[in-house]
Amino acid sequence: MQRRHFLALMGTAPWLALPAWAHEGHEAAPTPQKGKPGRPELAAAAAFGPDGRLHAVRKEGAYLVVQTSTDLGLHWSAPLRVNAQPEAIAADGDSQPKLIVTPGGDVLVSWTKPLTKPYTGEIRLARLAAGGARFEAPITVHQDRAEITHRFQNMICDAQGRVLVVWIDKRDLEAARLRKQPYAGAALYMAVSENGGRSFLPERKLADNSCECCRIALARHPDGRIGVFWRQIFDGERDHALLFIAPDGRVSPIQRATQDHWKLEACPHHGPALTVSTAGELHATWFTQKDGSARVFAGVLDGAGGPPKVQRPMGQSAQVQADLVASDVGVALVWKEFDGERTRLRAQLNPHADAPATLELDSTHGASDQPRALVLAGKPYAFWHLAEGGLRVYPLCAV
Amino acid sequence: MSTPLLAALLLVLPLGALAGGAGGFTPLDRQQAAALMQPxxxxxxxxxxLWSSECAYCQQNLQVLARLQRQHPEVRIITLAVEAPGPELTRLYQRSGLRGVHYAYTDPVPESLNSAVDKNWGGELPRSYLFKQQEARGAVSGLLEVKAVEAAWGR
Structure with a gap:
């Protein structure tokens, strides 16, 4: 056979290769598994605890598992199951499990459990008490049990130790449909726990007309407020909105924080990131289309309803995934981008300084999760989950 | 033919035949996807x-494309799903009533499609590219409007 025929046949073969997750999770998944066929579900999350240990969560079959590292990711403990009973779990793209550690050392994991109908889900949460051997049984965070969208959750612990969970919710869209009234997008809802995630108060709406399927960014402000930054529909334009939740629970008015005027009848499935510096500066990344080209931008939000104070495009192409975190050495920006051959992980400290140095952290030929930026004792780190390479941690300044 | 080559072919042939029959979707790798975009x-x-089974707007867009096809039978419509073939993709495509060539992007690195197709595309779906007379006539993110497509083609 001629060589070109052989190559043509080989060209059809790669999709038939078993995805990485097919080798993991030795038990068959008894519940429907969502996500794109043939793609490893790599979405992972990590956080440092008050004792300096790093906890990471990832999906393994119909389970989430947590692993812990005491040496900045060089070695990891054996996986500990988060959900004792198997269930459907979203762990792809912007549908991410989340992990936080409370000041007392409890580990909380939240995730979206897809239900039978398309785009529906429940927000689930499980708690591992400090020093505990296993996770407590998961709870559903919201009281609404309709089989509708409750997805794209994120969570944060405030200065008082309350746990806030925020998600995308379509109950108002469904109600508008019944009334035969138009409703743009979805809504943002929040539930608060005052007992460390054991139970949640009834949820409340934060905003109408959010974008339907972009992750939500949450960040602590040094003054005690929690910042919420998400993609919102403003008269058909999918820009970003910002609000703050005060320590007493009051919610600020919604600000239009980005003004790129992307008129789009679609959801980009690519949410923003937010961190607040010790000086109170609102550093963010967001994906948008500007002047006909899609890009991820890094910038500093105005915080008072004006356009961003700083806005610059990141990377060499449109498909960049970024995160950032404030630290004692400045804001650390991490991102991945594909260079035509490999996906590269890069970082900058103080990205809006004059000519910031770009750190080349890693690269892979395989599939990879979005990178995350973490901080421990004031020092920034990047965290990345690779199909070929597992959970990795990268110090961004001298340890 | 060398023995190792023959052995490799024996391994690949039956699987390759299965790939071609994966719900009617033809798998594309990144080089083939880049070739598909040449005006x-x-x-x-x-x-x-470009579309995905997870994108609700993409399903509406398939309906728009089917309408465009009914109004303009001379237009060639090619779909490229940004995921490997699967039953949900087949079900949604068949439900749309669209006719034409339909591909599925099977590279395990999703972000590689961006460099293969268009560096100014950030992965948002649906995404449509228009061609005529060997030239690119524009790219549209989001739900298509038949009139806007007709205008791009000078109708």
Missing amino acids: AQYREPTLIA
Whole structure:
């Protein structure tokens, strides 16, 4: 056979290769598994605890598992199951499990459990008490049990130790449909726990007309407020909105924080990131289309309803995934981008300084999760989950 | 033919046959996806639509494309799903009533499609590319409007 025929046949073969997750999770998944066929579900999350240990969560079959590292990711403990009973779990793209550690050392994991109908889900949460051997049984965070969208959750612990969970919710869209009234997008809802995630108060709406399927960014402000930054529909334009939740629970008015005027009848499935510096500066990344080209931008939000104070495009192409975190050495920006051959992980400290140095952290030929930026004792780190390479941690300044 | 080559072919052949029959979707790798986007091959009005089974707007967009096809049977419509073939993809495609060539992007690195197709595309779906007379006639993110497509083709 001629060589070109052989190559043509080989060209059809790669999709038939078993995805990485097919080798993991030795038990068959008894519940429907969502996500794109043939793609490893790599979405992972990590956080440092008050004792300096790093906890990471990832999906393994119909389970989430947590692993812990005491040496900045060089070695990891054996996986500990988060959900004792198997269930459907979203762990792809912007549908991410989340992990936080409370000041007392409890580990909380939240995730979206897809239900039978398309785009529906429940927000689930499980708690591992400090020093505990296993996770407590998961709870559903919201009281609404309709089989509708409750997805794209994120969570944060405030200065008082309350746990806030925020998600995308379509109950108002469904109600508008019944009334035969138009409703743009979805809504943002929040539930608060005052007992460390054991139970949640009834949820409340934060905003109408959010974008339907972009992750939500949450960040602590040094003054005690929690910042919420998400993609919102403003008269058909999918820009970003910002609000703050005060320590007493009051919610600020919604600000239009980005003004790129992307008129789009679609959801980009690519949410923003937010961190607040010790000086109170609102550093963010967001994906948008500007002047006909899609890009991820890094910038500093105005915080008072004006356009961003700083806005610059990141990377060499449109498909960049970024995160950032404030630290004692400045804001650390991490991102991945594909260079035509490999996906590269890069970082900058103080990205809006004059000519910031770009750190080349890693690269892979395989599939990879979005990178995350973490901080421990004031020092920034990047965290990345690779199909070929597992959970990795990268110090961004001298340890 | 060398023995190792023959052995490799024996391994690949039956699987390759299965790939071609994966719900009617033809798998594309990143080089094939890049080749699909070359305007020189499109003399007649052609629309390449990127979509995914997870994207609700994409399903509406398939309906718009089916309507466009009914109104303009001379237009060639090519769909490219940004995921490997699967039953949900087949079900949604069949439900749309669209006719034409339909591909599925099977590279395990999703972000590689961006460099293969268009560096100014950030992965948002649906995404459509218009061609005519061997030239690119524009790219559209989001739900298509038939009138806007007709305008891009000078109708």
